Amino acid sequence: DGGITQSPKYLFRKEGQNVTLSCEQNLNHDAMYWYRQDPGQGLRLIYYSQIVNDFQKGDIAEGYSVSREKKESFPLTVTSAQKNPTAFYLCASSLQGGDTEAFFGQGTRLTVV
Amino acid sequence: GENVEQHPSTLSVQEGDSAVIKCTYSDSASNYFPWYKQELGKRPQLIIDIRSNVGEKKDQRIAVTLNKTAKHFSLHITETQPEDSAVYFCAASLRQAGTALIFGKGTTLSVSS
Numbered sequence: 413d414g415g416i417t418q419s420p421k422y423l424f425r426k427e428g429q430n431v432t433l434s435c436e437q438n439l440n441h442d443a444m445y446w447y448r449q450d451p452g453q454g455l456r457l458i459y460y461s462q463i464v465n466d467f468q469k470g471d472i473a474e475g476y477s478v479s480r481e482k483k484e485s486f487p488l489t490v491t492s493a494q495k496n497p498t499a500f501y502l503c504a505s506s507l508q509g510g511d512t513e514a515f516f517g518q519g520t521r522l523t524v525v
Numbered sequence: 526g527e528n529v530e531q532h533p534s535t536l537s538v539q540e541g542d543s544a545v546i547k548c549t550y551s552d553s554a555s556n557y558f559p560w561y562k563q564e565l566g567k568r569p570q571l572i573i574d575i576r577s578n579v580g581e582k583k584d585q586r587i588a589v590t591l592n593k594t595a596k597h598f599s600l601h602i603t604e605t606q607p608e609d610s611a612v613y614f615c616a617a618s619l620r621q622a623g624t625a626l627i628f629g630k631g632t633t634l635s636v637s638s
Contacts, residue, residue, distance in 0.1 A: 454630035510624030511557045516568040
């Protein structure tokens with residue numbers, strides 16, 4: 413289903429806990445991205461990675477961390493430092509960076525309880 | 526950081542009418558401008574894109590125009606149908622430190638029959 417899989421679909425977290433969102437792709441894409449979607453805010457870039465073992469901060473990286481140890485995987489950790497983590501998180505990948513079509517996963521809805 | 530402005534935020538049309546959504550961008554080095562459609566509860570999907578060496582591109586009822594001098598681009602949907610109802614996002618490639626897509630805040634299009 414598009415070759416990019418996010419899990420879980422729904423996630424609940426208690427305040428003060430870190431949580432990791434999974435993103436895996438089998439499209440052999442070099443670039444991967446994390447976006448946060450809030451009503452009326454569009455898609456805001458959290459982190460992106462052009463190649464393995466390299467990543468850059470986006471506009472709203474504070475309170476988040478990522479790793480890119482494998483080409484297929486780009487997990488996002490929402491830390492307790494993120495003040496308002498409840499949101500819909502979308503992972504995407506593209507063949508060669510932002511100049512090529514981005515394919516999105518189905519998203520993870522994170523709720524802090 | 527770099528940003529993409531999108532207008533209007535909501536657009537209501539009658540079936541068969543045309544719809545136009547406009548975006549402006551700030552990064553003069555941007556060279557790729559895709560449009561995504563997101564239906565309720567689904568992932569964003571590419572509907573059309575344009576590169577900086579082209580002024581206009583058309584695909585059936587959908588067209589995109591680009592004015593690089595003015596740094597704006599537009600989506601045109603003709604003969605709208607109820608199934609066109611969705612949220613539409615424009616995006617521009619970001620050239621800073623590798624590339625990623627920066628998205629506008631989205632336009633909710635409602636087509637009534």
